[in-house]
Amino acid sequence: MILLNDISQTVLIILSIGLLISTLEYLKKVQIFSPNGLLSWNVMQLKWTKQDEKSFFKPLFKLFSAPGLAALFIIRCLLIIGLLFFPLQSTTGWVLISLLGVSLLVASLVTYYGSDGSDQMSMLIIITLILCNLPAFTTGKLRDIGIWFIGLQACLSYTVAGIAKLVSAEWRSGTAIKDVFSTKTYGSKKASLLLQKYPSANRFLCWNVIIMETIFPLCLILPWQYAIVFLIWGFIFHFFTALIMGLNSFFWAFMATYPAIYFINHQMPWHLF
Amino acid sequence: MLKLNPIVIYELVVTFFLAFWFLATILCQFKETKISSFIRYKIDYFNLIPLWTFFAPHPGKRDYHLLYRDKITDIDYSDWQEMEITEERTIWSWLWNPEKRDKKILSDVVQSLVSSIPSYREKAGSLNLLMFSMPYIIVLHAVSQYKKQSQNCYRQFMLAESSGYQKETAPSLILLSVFHQI
Numbered sequence: 248m249i250l251l252n253d254i255s256q257t258v259l260i261i262l263s264i265g266l267l268i269s270t271l272e273y274l275k276k277v278q279i280f281s282p283n284g285l286l287s288w289n290v291m292q293l294k295w296t297k298q299d300e301k302s303f304f305k306p307l308f309k310l311f312s313a314p315g316l317a318a319l320f321i322i323r324c325l326l327i328i329g330l331l332f333f334p335l336q337s338t339t340g341w342v343l344i345s346l347l348g349v350s351l352l353v354a355s356l357v358t359y360y361g362s363d364g365s366d367q368m369s370m371l372i373i374i375t376l377i378l379c380n381l382p383a384f385t386t387g388k389l390r391d392i393g394i395w396f397i398g399l400q401a402c403l404s405y406t407v408a409g410i411a412k413l414v415s416a417e418w419r420s421g422t423a424i425k426d427v428f429s430t431k432t433y434g435s436k437k438a439s440l441l442l443q444k445y446p447s448a449n450r451f452l453c454w455n456v457i458i459m460e461t462i463f464p465l466c467l468i469l470p471w472q473y474a475i476v477f478l479i480w481g482f483i484f485h486f487f488t489a490l491i492m493g494l495n496s497f498f499w500a501f502m503a504t505y506p507a508i509y510f511i512n513h514q515m516p517w518h519l520f
Numbered sequence: 521m522l523k524l525n526p527i528v529i530y531e532l533v534v535t536f537f538l539a540f541w542f543l544a545t546i547l548c549q550f551k552e553t554k555i556s557s558f559i560r561y562k563i564d565y566f567n568l569i570p571l572w573t574f575f576a577p578h579p580g581k582r583d584y585h586l587l588y589r590d591k592i593t594d595i596d597y598s599d600w601q602e603m604e605i606t607e608e609r610t611i612w613s614w615l616w617n618p619e620k621r622d623k624k625i626l627s628d629v630v631q632s633l634v635s636s637i638p639s640y641r642e643k644a645g646s647l648n649l650l651m652f653s654m655p656y657i658i659v660l661h662a663v664s665q666y667k668k669q670s671q672n673c674y675r676q677f678m679l680a681e682s683s684g685y686q687k688e689t690a691p692s693l694i695l696l697s698v699f700h701q702i
Contacts, residue, residue, distance in 0.1 A: 360624075361625035404572040423579040429685045432623050435609075436685050
């Protein structure tokens with residue numbers, strides 16, 4: 248039976264929802280890996296030009312057909328469901344999450360194009376949980392280190408995104424969000440028209456994202472009643488990027504890091520004031 | 521004094537690994553340096569070092585379009601056909617959005633192709649070598665899967681960009697390929 252009073256377990260449960268959705272999405276689009284698909288292995292294998300790389304990964308190459316990857320995705324779904332029944336700290340739970348990690352690493356060889364920051368955050372969390380929960384070798388201290396790593400990576404991601412926007416003239420001038428929303432790839436016709444009508448809303452949104460992302464790590468050191476403002480902002484931000492931009496997997500991958508941020512905040516021996 | 525036993529050694533190894541991972545992530549943000557290139561292209565086979573600069577410094581404000589046509593005779597060509605990749609999302613896309621993968625793949629491939637064009641121009645003086653690059657081959661492979669006009673078909677593709685719902689900017693050409701026998 249799993250309990251949500253454990254931070255690592257809570258991180259894993261939230262992430263699992265996103266991973267299950269993302270894996271089912273890949274299953275739906277598995278034809279992209281077929282011989283005539285965008286990520287056909289006939290073409291993707293050209294990335295491995297060196298002989299030593301080819302011989303190292305060769306045992307996996309048979310897997311990179313549409314049926315092979317469909318089987319991998321189905322197994323991954325079963326592993327995720329299995330993790331709902333076995334705690335991370337149990338041997339079975341650890342074996343399940345390790346196999347899940349292996350499936351993510353193997354698939355990453357063929358999804359070189361098309362993967363995004365949420366896939367990387369998911370992989371980062373899963374590998375950390377595997378390493379920090381190895382039965383018989385793990386200690387409470389190591390689990391804490393793993394949670395710190397996840398929380399710090401989350402804060403780093405927001406700050407880097409914020410600084411990158413701050414140095415961008417398009418973001419500073421307050422046109423970036425309108426321009427992104429105007430694309431069919433990441434935008435929405437309604438949102439685009441709305442922002443064209445209200446340029447001040449566009450400027451407000453751009454600066455809101457720049458400022459909140461840049462100072463996001465303050466949530467680690469502010470007293471909890473103030474720190475939670477950042478997490479509520481993050482929740483709303485990711486919800487709307489899922490709603491307007493279709494970035495659904497980012498929501499789950501980044502929400503999964505919030506229990507780690509909560510943990511770090513509560514472990515801080517001092518706060519800013 | 522720290523007493524070394526397998527548990528302590530394991531704890532130290534994992535701690536150092538995570539510290540290295542965090543440091544490598546910091547080094548690989550923003551400007552590309554020798555160290556970041558080495559980490560990203562020589563060590564990171566599994567794409568484990570993220571780039572966290574989402575939609576910045578240049579927000580993706582263009583939609584990419586991939587079109588192709590066949591040569592029927594030396595002077596006669598079929599009409600341009602567009603590969604459907606930028607279809608509009610459904611009301612459930614906030615929860616379930618499998619279509620995002622195709623769009624992201626093409627967007628990544630095109631961006632990779634576009635970013636490599638200047639270096640090919642500079643090094644080789646022409647874009648002929650671009651035809652051997654991975655993104656070019658992916659695009660050619662994708663368009664070559666569509667129904668052919670004849671058995672012995674020659675196909676050309678065009679990459680173009682538009683500003684989506686903003687109609688004030690005209691679509692522009694990124695790359696026009698030569699005719700390839702497919």
